[in-house]
Amino acid sequence: MHAYRTDDTHNVYFEEIPEDAAADDPRGMLQHSAKLTIAWDEIAEESALRTVYNWDPLTDFIGQALEMPSFYRYDDALGACSVALFEQGDELGWHFDRSHFAVTLMLQPTDEGGEYEYFHMLRSPGSENHEEVAARLNGSRSGVITLQNEPGTLSFFRGRYSMHRVTPVAGEKTRVNAVLAYSEKPDDKMNSITQKLFYGRTT
Ligand SMILES: O=C(O)CCC(=O)C(=O)O
């Protein structure tokens, strides 16, 4: 099994950085992410995680819990269901997910740091809310929510609209979690910028 190490910068949208972005334009504000990722196509056939992610009743259950009229597993060869490892000093910078929904399963939390923080519905389908996004990227903590960092926690979130991050891991214990991705559309995939950033390759 191979884990790919990312240590890179990106904007909160995982899109190209516009060269002419104004100082207060979140599209130009660089975030830092460093972690190891095991891609979906690297997870063994016999892995329990593969069995669980591919199990239709779980997909149906999560879709119903999220009140989704249509709900599918993510059709991405690398990012459908992956495992993230955050070693000491690693973090995931502020971002909006490309996928509509994600489910994470905390396999091993840290002793210190490595916390999941988010701003609930900071943008919406009708509004990018650039000003409030920029304020948070400049350090405003207004409305921040921190999730519990317990082993076995299954979290459901709509990361496309709620900006979130994983704070730097402070202790020596590696943070390990599985990320299960889903979409309203049957054939949804990551963009190539995101694939390259987190897996070091595109499909
Ligand atoms: O590791 C986490 O808790 C969140 C992961 C995440 O936000 C992502 O993979 O997009």
Ligand SMILES: [Fe+2]
């Ligand atoms: Fe995310």
